[in-house]
Amino acid sequence: MKDEKLRKSWKQDAEGVKHDILMVAMAEFAENGLAGARIDEIAAKTKTSKRMIYYYFGDKDGLYLAALESAYARVRAGExxxxxxxxxxxxxxxxxxxxxxxxxxxxxxxxxxxxxxxxxxxxxxxxxxxxxxxxxxxxxxxxxxxxxxxxxxxxxxxxxxxxxxxxxxxxxxxxxxxxxxxxxxxxxxxxxxxxxxxxxxxxxxxxxxxxxx
Amino acid sequence: MKDEKLRKSWKQDAEGVKHDILMVAMAEFAENGLAGARIDEIAAKTKTSKRMIYYYFGDKDGLYLAALESAYARVRAGExxxxxxxxxxxxxxxxxxxxxxxxxxxxxxxxxxxxxxxxxxxxxxxxxxxxxxxxxxxxxxxxxxxxxxxxxxxxxxxxxxxxxxxxxxxxxxxxxxxxxxxxxxxxxxxxxxxxxxxxxxxxxxxxxxxxxx
DNA sequence: GCGTGAACTCACCAGTTTGTCCGTTAACCC
DNA sequence: GGGTTAACGGACAAACTGGTGAGTTCACGC
The missing domain is CATH 1.10.357.10 (Tetracycline Repressor, domain 2)
Known part of the structure; x- marks a missing residue:
């Protein structure tokens, strides 16, 4: 009940957070499509919070586009x-x-x-x-x-x-x-x-x- | 404001209504997918109401399956x-x-x-x-x-x-x-x-x- | 004309889902 | 160590969406 002080400790790691979100988003969008994927679901599978998704990617469409480009880039790099x-x-x-x-x-x-x-x-x-x-x-x-x-x-x-x-x-x-x-x-x-x-x-x-x- | 008596006149046409719903549903599901399609949208494009969709097809999944089978059947018939x-x-x-x-x-x-x-x-x-x-x-x-x-x-x-x-x-x-x-x-x-x-x-x-x- | 079940309308709800407000913490510069 | 900015979290709001409750009209047999 009393963990008011424990929760709020964290490291700053912008790139890491962004990458983490993208990896999760890619998998979710690939599995469920744009309409089928749920931001809450993506957020839950992330190390960070839903708020961060909006902080970095603006909205659902922005996240989708970023995930799409990221998917292409990652696969291309693996060639x-x-x-x-x-x-x-x-x-x-x-x-x-x-x-x-x-x-x-x-x-x-x-x-x-x-x-x-x-x-x-x-x-x-x-x-x-x-x-x-x-x-x-x-x-x-x-x-x-x-x-x-x-x-x-x-x-x-x-x-x-x-x-x-x-x-x-x-x-x-x-x-x-x-x-x-x-x-x-x-x-x-x-x-x-x-x-x-x-x-x-x-x-x-x-x-x-x-x-x- | 006072159209209490005017609205409630209609004909019974079970097969026609079902067919109408299916045609609209097929187009909507084809365009937007299962997750992307909206029951309200389908209902709006129909001659009948949303309640009828649930009356005849149970739920969204039921309607989707019916539309899928109907799409196959229709195309097959046209061969x-x-x-x-x-x-x-x-x-x-x-x-x-x-x-x-x-x-x-x-x-x-x-x-x-x-x-x-x-x-x-x-x-x-x-x-x-x-x-x-x-x-x-x-x-x-x-x-x-x-x-x-x-x-x-x-x-x-x-x-x-x-x-x-x-x-x-x-x-x-x-x-x-x-x-x-x-x-x-x-x-x-x-x-x-x-x-x-x-x-x-x-x-x-x-x-x-x-x-x- | 009356009872009955199928066909149908209207209004509404409850859960979900996207998106935001506001305050807090880390890091860096001077 | 004080000030500033970027990075972050939690809780909440507003809109959307699937689904339903309850009552009305139609068609038909008697």
């Missing part, structure tokens, strides 16, 4: 520098597809945030030019491998690099995003360890067959 | 019977892919509801065995075309029909679902009329190359 420049085109393309496939699989939180953005007509994505820039990098890498293959003569000339990127993304994204509905309808076999191995092999095979001259 | 049995395998496969592509494009509301379901770990989809059955039909149709092609000798024997179905779905679904985020990041070119024509051509080409012996 290992894939060493494909010394490879031949087919080999490089295979490595790249496998990398994107694994990358998506191991970052479901980002995938879920993007799903939410799409439900929301990408309203917040549009506000962030920061995020737009991030994505061009992976696009350019693919383009390099493609033209490498075209110069080697193993890939067709008439391939649209944007479509190619779209097609790889479509499959790698769908694999994570629509797993719940697909496995409900057609069983979980595609999503076991063995199933996923088969799947990525198939995607690689399919991509190469599409590209070959 | 034209695609006449592919007299075609050769390659031709039939192309027709089928184009059909699925167009079908997804012209039913964005259903796509959006499925997106929401996936955000929600397909919780409500799992509850509805009615929906599971619906989807097996399109799966079987694809399987028929595939084995037709294998008997003709034009398609490879080692194709997994579930993966093939998954791959077509992935692209056709992603095309609608992730259009907002993709076009924000990489421009709207893929989604113009011309772009979509190119895209479906590419998907067909890619699918056939994957299948061919």
């Amino acid at each position: 290992s520098d894939l060493d494909i420049d010394h490879m031949k085109a087919e080999e490089a393309m295979e490595a790249l597809v496998r990398f994107i496939f694994d990358h998506h699989r191991s970052n479901p939180d980002l995938i879920r945030m993007v799903m939410n953005e799409n439900v929301n007509h990408a309203n917040y994505l549009k506000k962030s030019e920061f995020i737009r820039d991030l994505n061009l990098t992976s696009m350019r890498r693919l383009q390099r491998v493609l033209s490498m293959g075209q110069q080697e003569g193993v890939f067709r000339q008439e391939i649209d690099p944007v479509f190619l990127h779209w097609q790889i993304q479509a499959q790698c994204f769908y694999n994570v995003a629509n797993r719940p509905s697909f496995s409900t309808k057609f069983g979980p076999e595609l999503f076991t360890d063995e199933g996923q191995k088969q799947m990525v092999d198939n995607i690689v095979e399919s991509t190469l067959r599409f590209l070959r001259a | 034209s019977d695609l006449d592919i049995d007299h075609m050769k395998a390659e031709e039939a496969m192309e027709a089928l892919v184009r059909f699925i592509f167009d079908h997804h494009r012209s039913n964005p509301d259903l796509i959006r509801m499925v997106m929401n379901e996936n955000v929600n770990h397909a919780n409500y989809l799992k509850k509805s065995e009615f929906i599971r059955d619906l989807n097996l039909t399109s799966m079987r149709r694809l399987q028929r075309v595939l084995s037709m092609g294998q008997q003709e000798g034009v398609f490879r024997q080692e194709i997994d029909p579930v993966f093939l179905h998954w791959q077509i779905q992935a692209q056709c679904f992603y095309n609608v679902a992730n259009r907002p985020s993709f076009s924000t990041k990489f421009g709207p070119e893929l989604f113009t009329d011309e772009g979509q024509k190119q895209m479906v051509d590419n998907i067909v080409e890619s699918t056939l190359r994957f299948l061919r012996a």
Whole structure:
């Protein structure tokens, strides 16, 4: 009953507090979406208080946007520098597809945030030019491998690099995003360890067959 | 001030009211998701009152599930019977892919509801065995075309029909679902009329190359 | 015309959820 | 050690939102 004096001792750590809030917010928004997430819930899972969320991020939208950008930045930072420049085109393309496939699989939180953005007509994505820039990098890498293959003569000339990127993304994204509905309808076999191995092999095979001259 | 007697005249029309509510609910849930949709908003767009929603559907979850099933049923009913049995395998496969592509494009509301379901770990989809059955039909149709092609000798024997179905779905679904985020990041070119024509051509080409012996 | 159950209206509530007021503590400068 | 500013906490307010209680009208059989 009498802890009036004990509660109010704390350290100042602006960056730490902000980071803590962002990590929790990211997880909550990824799980529940913008409308579904609850500020109180986020605050409760934080080391700090709800008041601090408003202190640093203004309002719920501000927190959401910050969490979205943070999610992109964090995942982007975790991208290992894939060493494909010394490879031949087919080999490089295979490595790249496998990398994107694994990358998506191991970052479901980002995938879920993007799903939410799409439900929301990408309203917040549009506000962030920061995020737009991030994505061009992976696009350019693919383009390099493609033209490498075209110069080697193993890939067709008439391939649209944007479509190619779209097609790889479509499959790698769908694999994570629509797993719940697909496995409900057609069983979980595609999503076991063995199933996923088969799947990525198939995607690689399919991509190469599409590209070959 | 004195309209005590004027307001209370109405006709009984249970089916009409239910249908009206469902149509509005479908649109609202598709647009805003389960958490984002507001019962008051749905009620306002209805010819009837909020109380009727609870009268017929119990609670928000009940209404959501009813809207989800109704969305599937309505779209399924609109599927034209695609006449592919007299075609050769390659031709039939192309027709089928184009059909699925167009079908997804012209039913964005259903796509959006499925997106929401996936955000929600397909919780409500799992509850509805009615929906599971619906989807097996399109799966079987694809399987028929595939084995037709294998008997003709034009398609490879080692194709997994579930993966093939998954791959077509992935692209056709992603095309609608992730259009907002993709076009924000990489421009709207893929989604113009011309772009979509190119895209479906590419998907067909890619699918056939994957299948061919 | 009258009884009955289904269909329907209106007003309201209780719990939730975002956001803020106000005061307190830490850190830093002089 | 006094003053200033940034960092922080707790409690409260205002609006929103899902859900309900209680009574009214309709349709139909008798």
